[in-house]
Amino acid sequence: MNFKLTPDHEAIIADVKAFAKKEIAPLAAEIDSESKFPAEIIKKMAELGYMGINIPEEYGGSGLDDVYKVLVVREIAKYCASTAEILAVQSLVNDIIIRKGTEEQKQKYLPMVNEGKLGAFALTEAGAGSDAGAVRTKAISDGDNYIINGSKCFISNMGPDEGDFVILIALTDPSAGMKGMSAIIVDRGTPGFSIGKVEDKMGIRGAAVSELIFEDCVVPKTNLVGKEGEGFKIAMSALDGGRIGIAAQALGIAEAAIEASVEYSKQRNQFGKPVSALQGIQWYLADMATRTEAAKLLILQAADMRSRGENVTKEAAMAKYYASENAVYVTDRAVQIHGGYGYMKDYPIERMYRDARITPLYEGTREVQKMVISRAVIGK
DSSP states (O other), X not given: OOOSOOHHXXXXXXXXXXXXXXXXXXXXXXXXXXXXXXXXXXXXXXHTTSTTTTSOGGGTSOOOOHHHHHHHHHHHHTTOHHHHHHHHHHHHHHHHHHHHOOHHHHHHHXXXXXXXXXXXXXXXXXXXXXXXXXXXXXEEEETTEEEEEEEEEEEETXXXXXXXXXXXXXXXXXXXXXXXXXXXEEETTOTTEEEEEEXXXXXXXXXXXXXXXXXXXXXXXXXXXXXXXXHHHHHHHHHHHHXXXXXXXXXXXXXXXXXXXXXXXXXXXXXXXXXXXXXXXHHHHHHHHHHHHHHHHHHHHHHHHHHTTOOOHHHHHHHHHHHHHHHHXXXXXXXXXXXXXXXXXXXXXXXXXXXXXXXXXXXXXXXXXXXXHHXXXXXX
């Protein structure tokens, strides 16, 4: 791949940067401190085509590929990682419907996203986190409907007020294990579907993460995505794209932390000179910049391959693993460069540090990424 960005790529970066500086940056601290869902920002992002960035134009979207998605998520994450997560998750949901949804589902849900409605993806359960095959939520056939019982936890894009539909992974054939999993769309407001505990998180505080509860929830079989028994495959394929999105979020956090550290190090004087003149600080910044550039190239490679229809399970895992570890590393060093001020809320570095820490956990932990990568390397 030629990693040089095209004029169109550069143009969307400039547009997103201008939008983020004007609309997101002034509210980022408030979004974090008040755990405030950025409703107006999401509405404006939908109007600009960002929420439907990967939705085909025939359904009202921007019709852009994974490379563009990476560039947009990354740029927004520089200013507010919570907002970037909401977009990354929405892109994953869009992708499932685009790839596996019926025409009726595409006609219904994709235009909703373009209007600012949010979709969620529900795989994780209390006993089925890294072990996705341990899902216990059931969707039992009853005539033309499914009756769903169970619960999901740590689900993004679903909160007290936000979230309009969810793609649920549930067992339609409990006796078949992973081969009995199916993907089913459940609309908010469906009787028997409710929001349980809303988590109080360390970081990414503007993006709600909630428990979803299903109690004799009746959903028509027309809401089945793909075929019965394809749920696990649909989930794993979606996670390839999702991991690229979270890697882009991690990249944006890291790049913002480097920029803030460079600016601070030039302004802060110690021992009669800016701390940027101290070799120890220079070496920190050299390591931070080199690792972040490597993360960017891994992400762009995975995004480009996926845009061309190639299998990117290994490459997506590599990008997500390295970029997330790097975000934690870079923000830790950024706090160190800022000294005591880096620990204070007067500077955004402490928020970046907290936001970065989730990236090696969601969309598959660092350990899961290593499992995926090692299997590809070994050939199993």
